[in-house]
Amino acid sequence: MCICINCHYVDRCITYHAVETQHQQPHLTDIPDFDPIEPSINVNIRSQADAIEMEWDVVGCNSFQAEMGKWARLRPGEAIPT
Helix, strand or coil: CCHHHHECCCCCEHHHHHHHHHCCCCCCCCCCCECCCCCEEEEEEEEECCEEEEEEEEEECCCCCECCCHHHHHCCCCCCCC
């Protein structure tokens, strides 16, 4: 699971914006202005029949500042990304 969903900076983060793009999800912001320090991203690649799926998850970041439930508060009623 991406640590970003519980990060204070999720709605301003350039890296999370890129993850949203990779997952073809709506952006929390159109113009992110926070450039995190040393984010680590795991990319899991799965192939099923003729399709290749890629799952991107930020698993570490030196800028991470815990704010539990931040993403859920920004997108009330939506399923939390896993």
